[in-house]
Amino acid sequence: MRRITTIAVAVTAASALALAGCGRADEGAANTGSGGGSTAGSTGGGTAGFPADSLIGVSLPQKTSENWVLAENLFKTDLAGAGFKTDVQFANNGVAEQQNIVQSMVTKGAKVIVIGPIDPAQLGTQLQAAKDAGATVISYDRLLSNSPNVDYFAAYDNVKVGELQGQALLDGLKAKKPNGPYNIEIFAGAPIDGNATSFYDGAMKVLKPKIDDGTLKVVSGQTGFKQAATADWKGENAQKRMDTLLAGSYTNAQLDGVLSPNDTIARAILTSVKQAGKPIPVVTGQDSEVESVKSIVAGEQYSTINKDTRKLVKATVQMVKDLQAGKQPQVTDTSSYNNGTKVVPALLLPPMIVTKANVKEAYADDPTLSKLTNG
Template structure:
């Protein structure tokens, strides 16, 4: 997807949404067709800002659901919007074609929706249309892949790629330290190596490992797909007769990684995933897999984006904050899911 997958734009920002997990991630590269999307993470409106207000129309545009994470994004957005009687949810046809997404967003601008939630295929290429929406007086809630021009959006919400790497590195570092392992063989399976999101994850991982005196022995990039995950894992397993730890950036491609590990009958190492898929969580819960943890980049951010769009369109702020306006950027934390807490997260996992 070249930059079409640059969905992991990042901003320094700092506020996690209440009761939302921040999850690890995948991307929008082609992958095995998802079986279903995860249920929306948000609960029914309960009071305060959730009480019915002015009727608002929220437009929504995202890439095609050819990947478990993206499918869950769309499902979370739709389900959350339906929980509000004062929200009319107006999604446009999902697409991976830049020009088609631009045309779709133009139609929402022409319809004069009250707010727009956009997960762009490519933030750079859709920046101009987001600016047009803003200039037309329509607040844009930029979801995940960031628009380069801050004037193009009212609020950005997304995950923390660097934080994913840090979380994975700390888990592996602590585990190896507890086993008194010295000079460990640590391998890393990236997504697409040229993408900033992947580079951020790898840097966070390396920085965290460094605090334990460890470093990555070998890393190889896949393409966020089951097939490439399987191919890369097979190659790394053949190249290293003994491995102490493996971090795979993406739980969707992790399906292929786990298949390769089982095919090679290898179990001497620990594995950490990335995204928070239901498939990965079930592996962790089983207690019989090398996969012992996954670090989150949650599609529940789409639920939060809809909530933010509603508040902004109604001129409200976030009730738990002192400020009268919704923050300009919200970066969700990356959490670590293990057998000890997986039950709390399982219902939020998306299907790979």
Template sequence: MRRSRTRSAVAAVAAGLLAVSLASCGSNGGEQDGNAFTIGLLLPSQQITRYENSDRPMIEKRVKELCPGCTVDHANAGDDVASQQRQMHSMITRGVGALILDAVDAKALRSSVQAAHKAGIPVIAYDRLAEGPISGYASFNGGQVGRLQARALLDAMRAKGDGRQIVMMNGDPSSPNAAWFKKGAMSVLKDKVRIGKSYDVIEYRPDNAYANMQAAITALGPHRIGGVLAVNDTVASGAISALKSARIRPVPPVTGQDADLDAVQRIVSGDQYMTVYKPFKAEAHAVAAMAVALGRGHSLRSIAHTTVDNTTTENIPASLLTPVAVTVGSIRKTLVKDGVYTIGEICTPKLRPACDKAGLTR
């Protein structure tokens, strides 16, 4: 994927969303004249908990704010390509006004995207850039995600005086973001650390990550792994379980992504070093605004401030937001400050001593 004409900033996105919101307020009467429609929301996975716990409710709420007469028709593919293809074609048949697609497999969904385009239904790629004639794209800068993970891992290893090799636990190769994350990470890691083993974790499943990590421990030895670059928190959980099962103490630094609650708790307890927080509210608001605008036949000029290319389409209007690295020392000023979690949600009775030590309960 190639990025061009970049002038994306959170402030600019916020301004664009406000403009769309104001425009929608002025068109409420028009909605009763046929400007209300259904938006299809196709999510890829239940393994990655953020989709159902965060993304879905925020998208649905924002669509209602921007278009009170609109409805959201939601489906989750459960990591099954065939299921997502059926779900998408069902929505096309029902004649939705716009589709938000977070593709299980970007290449496999190309024909479905083409079918929607042929039916006059705009498709907005969400979080992962699908192939085909995509009309808009809302996500985070995947290269920056990888760079944040790699820099944090190197910092943690240096702090421990540990310059040994690492294990890379990459994403599912069917996801276009997996290569984006890895490319960003490698731009930092190159020539700075030895990569002992590298795995693509199929479907981002924790049991697959567990098996991969077990294989790495067997191949490299339990005391020759200085860190683990895990692509997200689900993969991190499997890797950490394998390290603990091998009785490796202390657990070497492990990265993550998505700021899942259990990952934040692992960071507090010391089992996971960091995660990447992607302010999902801004991403959800951006894609909701795109869907409402395109469903009404409007331009994305006020929402998308850069363009991207997929393998079939150039200059796709895009909103690429900025991710944030989170370690134990920055949980309060990021996740708690933004209202993602409360101290009470993070600091269970079992974690209270660790929270006290981290300064979260003071």
């Protein structure tokens, strides 16, 4: 026994000696340069600027819609065009993958990390790591919450989007039939997406008074956000719900209009109505998806929203360029976007409603969509 102990102690001691050779790495080998230390503590970050060929990380959510794919390509070309090294990644397997992606961007020494979060509340650890490494975080399209380490927010004004949708529904109904009451149904987006609540709240701001005074009648009675929600933003879920509503509430009544939060859901609703052999109601939308723009031109879907991804990416890349040059990026709102721990300076772009009436002007400078509207 004693011999064993002696040998064990000797080996341990030898190992301990081996340790004495080298010391702790300065700030972790990944953090090139010492700019990290200076920005810690300041809200804006980047006041000192950084080299023009630095790495810029862009972490996007799941690759589920045309818009995100477009954003991916635009970020790649625009950032590369400005001379930056880029790393643009989707997190198709969910939150845990996005956490790892953001973390590896920090490890690679990205100076600015643009994040379109899947779940905005679950990246706290990675944002802290970004802050510790001196990187600036821009929250893209959805506001990162539950962390003080968010520097800027770039997005379209989503409450405004909802208001425009609500107003479009009213206008469409009036154009069809001058006087109410109108029978409508309400659809909302995915419950975990904070933007879905913004769209819904904005739309209800416009619709609620009309429901209360009897101009609008929701025949199914399903007006709450949770009742109206569409899991995962999936068309098939919306279609199933519309089938049920038509069978349950509209065997005798006529459906005049449907509030839909986006184009995918709007088309699902239209499919369901057509299959049931009912006349086409006024249906709103959002995102300017190719199929929906065709549908508007054909007079089926009533409206969509143009939130040009090109403009939002351009504005975000401009922020990155300003940060690189050591300038304060331009923001439009410094008071209303509180993420739970701090007010995040926001750059908000105005959304635009598109109906058959203005579809041509709306997409005049969009290379893909303008072909559809000029027919």
